[in-house]
């Protein structure tokens with residue numbers, strides 16, 4: 001069981017106000033809030049052992065290096081990777097996916113090859129593949145949504161796999177629909193066709209236990225800032241043998257082993273992909289975020305969020321003229337705490353504005369998934385609330401109030 | 414930000430926008446789209462003797478974008494092009510009666526941007542930096 005009351009005390013921002021009302025933060029799919037332990041761990045580095053990592057022959061440089069590596073080991077364990085050699089630090093999920101497309105993709109995708117993604121992808125798991133397809137003359141295919149517009153169509157997946165794509169890139173959780181995709185089964189099917197598999201874990205790693213060995217994906221990408229950690233640090237996990245065969249895309253210091261005037265050899269994993277001075281402070285802060293998540297337990301987090309999401313979906317489904325996008329509460333096992341919704345014909349920005357006046361932070365727009373929102377859902381924008389460990393049922397009461405207010409202002413029945 | 418954004422006048426211009434529709438054979442027309450929020454406005458102007466003889470807009474969007482298009486087209490009717498070319502952010506805020514704040518300023522200015530660009534087009538000129546920034 002989770003003690004949400006005491007969890008809330010760990011997050012300084014949750015006792016602040018917005019527009020004179022207690023802040024109700026429901027934009028966790030965009031970025032999460034940070035506990036004091038993360039903020040303090042970062043500040044402690046800057047205050048007491050700030051130094052560049054790797055080659056420093058003095059105490060605080062050794063300390064900084066140690067903490068940086070500890071953070072990587074922490075991350076490796078968190079997703080059950082074989083070791084920190086498989087953990088590349090990037091800026092965010094987006095950079096992680098681009099690294100795969102630029103390095104692995106450029107070397108392995110040839111003219112006429114197929115790349116398979118889905119209609120559910122965030123732009124960060126779509127645009128890099130479009131660019132790669134254009135660069136190398138490859139063909140980009142999409143797994144379609146099923147009739148409910150809530151899940152991937154497995155028939156469509158199998159049909160597309162017949163084209164033997166070189167890579168299948170899929171999100172584990174949709175940042176618009178909240179749908180949880182069975183990436184383990186997708187991975188198994190894709191591997192039978194010889195494809196590599198990339199899983200976008202931006203919306204899953206913060207909210208559920210992740211086991212990359214069990215999923216058996218070749219690449220897994222996620223961001224620290226959506227899981228209580230600082231911005232500016234993200235992860236690319238890849239199987240060691242794949243990373244060994246990949247070339248770096250950025251050259252410079254730290255990523256080489258030896259350099260002469262006309263050639264060089266690469267450093268060991270994972271350093272070969274981390275040129276230049278790393279984001280040391282945020283890597284260390286990310287380690288603290290993982291410590292925090294581990295202390296609560298990812299299973300507990302997942303089941304708590306399932307509970308509050310189910311409750312919210314049930315309540316929302318009882319309100320006239322509120323439309324929910326994504327699986328309903330009776331499919332709660334197949335969805336996360338991301339709820340996109342609409343109220344009558346009110347524009348999503350107007351909804352968000354009224355929520356803002358009530359101290360509630362939600363997001364409105366296409367959520368960086370334009371093909372999904374415009375083509376599949378037929379909306380120019382949707383409003384989205386998304387839960388995390390510190391959200392409560394009583395906070396959701398304020399949401400119900402705000403919905404009534406929207407309806408009143410815009411004369412929705 | 415305050416809810417006076419949803420002042421009666423804005424809501425009524427949103428629910429019942431003025432000058433909505435197209436103009437056949439306009440002197441100039443310009444489409445503006447905001448990909449972030451999906452606001453989508455096209456302005457049609459008919460010019461005669463250096464003045465706006467008729468103006469309409471078409472499209473979809475949030476209350477601020479539709480209401481401001483409605484009010485701006487009301488305002489522009491009969492005005493000289495010179496006068497309209499001088500309009501800026503401040504004028505739109507005065508026109509709609511509230512400052513929508515930084516996050517939604519672009520909703521208020523999308524129709525002004527389209528109108529000014531249409532006038533540049535009419536004059537066979539490229540839009541200036543100020544207009545592009547709207």
Ligand SMILES: Cc1ncc(COP(=O)(O)O)c(C=O)c1O
Nearest residue numbers: 092093094122124175202203223
């Ligand atoms: C599913 C999904 N993938 C990728 C991203 C991109 O994450 P980042 O902006 O941290 O690179 C997001 C974040 O919005 C997301 O929701």
